[in-house]
Amino acid sequence: MCPDFENNYGVTSYISFLDSLIDEANDVIELRKARILGNLLGSDQEVAQLFNEIGRDLVPNPEIYSH
Numbered sequence: 001m002c003p004d005f006e007n008n009y010g011v012t013s014y015i016s017f018l019d020s021l022i023d024e025a026n027d028v029i030e031l032r033k034a035r036i037l038g039n040l041l042g043s044d045q046e047v048a049q050l051f052n053e054i055g056r057d058l059v060p061n062p063e064i065y066s067h
Contacts, residue, residue: 009061019055024048 018037022028025044031037032044039047 010064012058013061013064016055016058019051022048022051
């Protein structure tokens with residue numbers, strides 16, 4: 001991380017939030033139906049795996065969505 005870069009962790013917080021909604025392919029299907037998420041990876045299972053993997057080590061800002 002750059003010391004002169006201010007970061008409110010908005011992107012990682014949003015990805016972390018989506019990860020909290022997605023555990024399996026059926027969750028991706030529901031989010032696609034609601035037009036919250038798009039899938040260009042191929043299968044809904046691949047999207048679920050992607051969020052489950054990248055969501056492990058993120059540093060979210062829990063205050064960012066509290067307003």
